[in-house]
Amino acid sequence: xxxxxxxxxxxxxxxxxxxxxxxxxxxxxxxxxxxxxxxxxxxxxxxxxxxxxxxxxxxxxxxxxxxxxxxxxxxxxxxxxxxxxxxxxxxxxxxxxxxxxxxxxxxxxxxxxxxxxxxxxxxxxxxxxxxxxxxxxxxxxxx
Amino acid sequence: xxxxxxxxxxxxxxxxxxxxxxxxxxxxxxxxxxxxxxxxxxxxxxxxxxxxxxxxxxxxxxxxxxxxxxxxxxxxxxxxxxxxxxxxxxxxxxxxxxxxxxxxxxxxxxxxxxxxxxxxxxxxxxxxxxxxxxxxxxxxxxxxxxxxxxxxxxxxxxxxxxxxxxxxxxxxxxxxxxxxxxxxxxxxxxxxxxxxxxxxxxxxxxxxxxxxxxxxxxxxxxxxxxxxxxxxxxxxxxxxxxxxxxxxxxxxxxxxxxxxxxxxxxxxxxxxxxxxxxxxxxxxxxxxxxxxxxxxxxxxxxxxxxxxxxxxxxxxxxxxxxxxxxxxxxxxxxxxxxxxxxxxxxxxxxxxxxxxxxxxxxxxxxxxxxxxxxxxxxxxxxxxxxxx
Numbered sequence: 001x002x003x004x005x006x007x008x009x010x011x012x013x014x015x016x017x018x019x020x021x022x023x024x025x026x027x028x029x030x031x032x033x034x035x036x037x038x039x040x041x042x043x044x045x046x047x048x049x050x051x052x053x054x055x056x057x058x059x060x061x062x063x064x065x066x067x068x069x070x071x072x073x074x075x076x077x078x079x080x081x082x083x084x085x086x087x088x089x090x091x092x093x094x095x096x097x098x099x100x101x102x103x104x105x106x107x108x109x110x111x112x113x114x115x116x117x118x119x120x121x122x123x124x125x126x127x128x129x130x131x132x133x134x135x136x137x138x139x140x141x142x143x
Numbered sequence: 144x145x146x147x148x149x150x151x152x153x154x155x156x157x158x159x160x161x162x163x164x165x166x167x168x169x170x171x172x173x174x175x176x177x178x179x180x181x182x183x184x185x186x187x188x189x190x191x192x193x194x195x196x197x198x199x200x201x202x203x204x205x206x207x208x209x210x211x212x213x214x215x216x217x218x219x220x221x222x223x224x225x226x227x228x229x230x231x232x233x234x235x236x237x238x239x240x241x242x243x244x245x246x247x248x249x250x251x252x253x254x255x256x257x258x259x260x261x262x263x264x265x266x267x268x269x270x271x272x273x274x275x276x277x278x279x280x281x282x283x284x285x286x287x288x289x290x291x292x293x294x295x296x297x298x299x300x301x302x303x304x305x306x307x308x309x310x311x312x313x314x315x316x317x318x319x320x321x322x323x324x325x326x327x328x329x330x331x332x333x334x335x336x337x338x339x340x341x342x343x344x345x346x347x348x349x350x351x352x353x354x355x356x357x358x359x360x361x362x363x364x365x366x367x368x369x370x371x372x373x374x375x376x377x378x379x380x381x382x383x384x385x386x387x388x389x390x391x392x393x394x395x396x397x398x399x400x401x402x403x404x405x406x407x408x409x410x411x412x413x414x415x416x417x418x419x420x421x422x423x424x425x426x427x428x429x430x431x432x433x434x435x436x437x438x439x440x441x442x443x444x445x446x447x448x449x450x451x452x453x454x455x456x457x458x459x460x461x462x463x464x465x466x467x468x469x470x471x472x473x474x475x476x477x478x479x480x481x482x483x484x485x486x487x488x489x490x491x492x493x494x495x496x497x498x499x500x501x502x503x504x505x506x507x508x509x510x511x512x513x514x515x516x517x518x519x520x521x522x523x524x525x526x527x528x529x530x531x
Contacts, residue, residue: 010275013275013279014278014279014280014281015279015280015281016269016278016279016281017279018269018270018274018275018278018279019274019275022275049395050273050275050276050393050395075294075400076290076291076293076294076297076400077290077293078286078287078289078290078293078346078347078348078349079344079346079347080281080283080286080345080346081343081344081345081346082283082285082345082346083269083281083283084265084266084268084269084270084278084281084282084283085262085265085266085269086266086269086281087269087281090281093281095280095281095282095286095290096290097290097394097395097400103395104394104395104396104397105395106276106277106280106393106394106395107280108280108281115347120293120294120297137279137280
C-alpha cells in the first residue's frame with residue numbers, strides 16, 4: 001500500500017502560514033488563478049468569508065464557491081511598526097478590514113498605498129498578491 | 144439558595160522577571176489570600192487554576208500548584224479564557240458553590256510571562272489570532288486594538304490625547320500602588336514629545352504609552368457559600384452578578400468596531416443578576432490592556448453613552464474623587480498585566496475597596512463595585528459585580 005499523500009496546500013497562504021491542511025484547500029488553487037473565493041451554503045444561502053467547509057446552521061457540508069470581485073468599504077486599519085517572528089522583512093505594513101455587506105474580508109493594504117491616503121469608508125478592492133518569498137496572500141487597493 | 148461570598152483576597156507584587164518558579168509565584172498570592180481569610184489549606188474544598196497556556200512551560204499547571212499549596216487530595220483543574228481566565232474562574236467557582244457541590248473554593252491565577260524568551264513570546268504573539276486566516280498577515284494584539292481605536296476616532300472624533308489622558312490617570316495610581324510594576328509618573332508632555340519613548344508608534348494610532356506593561360504575577364480569591372462565609376469571615380463581600388459572553392475570533396465575523404460586544408453582553412447579564420444598573424456602581428476595575436480598551440469599557444458598561452466616554456476622562460470623572468472611579472489601582476497600564484492573574488487582582492482591588500481597606504487608593508465609602516475583564520481582542524468578556 002502506498003503512503004497516503006498529504007494535501008497541505010494551505011502552507012502557501014501568507015508571509016508565514018501556520019497550517020497546511022484544511023477542507024477548503026482549493027482556496028489556494030483559486031489564489032494561483034488570481035481569484036479570491038468565499039463559500040456559500042447551498043442549503044441556506046449563507047455566504048462565508050473566510051471560506052468554510054461546513055454550515056453550522058444547516059449542519060451540512062454542501063458548499064459552493066463564490067468570487068470576491070466587487071469593491072468593499074474600508075472599515076478600519078492600523079500600521080504596524082513591530083511584527084511577530086517571521087514578519088520582520090514586511091515591516092512596516094498595514095492590516096485592514098473591508099466590508100462587502102454580506103461578509104467582510106481581513107487582509108493587508110497594498111504596499112503602494114500610503115497610510116495617509118486611507119480613510120474609513122473608502123472603496124477598495126481585494127487582489128491576489130505574490131509575496132517575495134513565493135507565498136500568496138491578498139491585499140487591498142483603491143477601487 | 145444562599146449567596147456566594149468572597150472571604151479572602153491576595154496577589155503577589157507584579158514584577159518584571161520574577162526570580163522563581165511558577166509554584167513559588169503562585170504561593171505569594173495564595174499566602175496573602177489565606178492569611179486574609181484566616182483559614183488553612185484543609186478548609187479549601189476545590190481549586191481552579193487559571194492562566195494563559197501559551198506562556199506555560201509546565202504542562203497542566205493545576206497539579207503542581209495544588210501540590211505546592213497543599214491542596215491535595217481535593218479536586219483541581221486548569222481553566223483558561225486568555226486574559227480573563229481568573230474572572231472566568233470566579234464564575235466557575237460561583238457555580239460550584241451555588242450548585243452545592245463545594246462550600247469553599249480557591250481561584251488561583253498566575254502568569255510567569257518571563258518563563259519563555261522574548262523571541263518565543265514574539266513567535267507566540269503571531270499565533271494569537273485565527274491561525275488559518277488572520278495570523279498569516281502578521282497580526283499583533285496592539286494592532287487589533289488599534290483598529291478599534293481608529294474606528295472610534297473616526298466615528299466619534301476621539302483624539303489621541305484622550306487616550307493619553309487615560310494613561311496619565313493610570314500612572315497617578317500606579318505610583319501609589321506598591322504592587323504595581325510601573326511606578327513612574329506619565330504626563331501629557333511625554334506623549335507630546337516625539338523623542339519620548341511613550342510617544343513612539345506601536346500600531347497606529349496606538350503609541351507605546353497606550354499599551355499595558357507585561358509582568359509576572361499571581362492572584363488568589365477564596366470564595367465560600369453564604370453559611371461558610373458568615374461562619375469564617377466577619378467581612379465577607381458578596382458576588383452579586385457574574386456575566387460572561389464570547390464573540391468571533393475573526394474580525395471579519397464582527398459588526399461593531401467602536402466597542403466590544405462581549406463587554407456589553409456580559410454587563411447586561413451581570414446587571415440583571417444583581418438587579419442594578421450602571422448608576423449603582425461606586426467603583427470599577429476595567430480591562431485597560433490598551434487605553435482605548437478603557438474608553439470603550441466606559442461606554443460598554445453604561446457609564447457613558449456610546450461616543451461620550453471621552454467626557455468622563457476629560458472631566459476627570461473616573462479619578463478617585465470623581466463620579467465613577469475607574470482603575471484607581473493603576474490598572475493593567477501601570478499595575479501590570481500578568482494574563483492569568485489579572486482578573487483575580489481586579490477582584491482583589493474591588494474587595495479591598497468595598498471593605499474600606501484600599502489605603503491611599505480608597506474611594507469614599509463604596510457599596511457596589513464592578514470588574515470588567517476581557518480575554519483576547521474582545522473575544523471573551525467577563526463582568527463581575529460585588530457588594531458589601
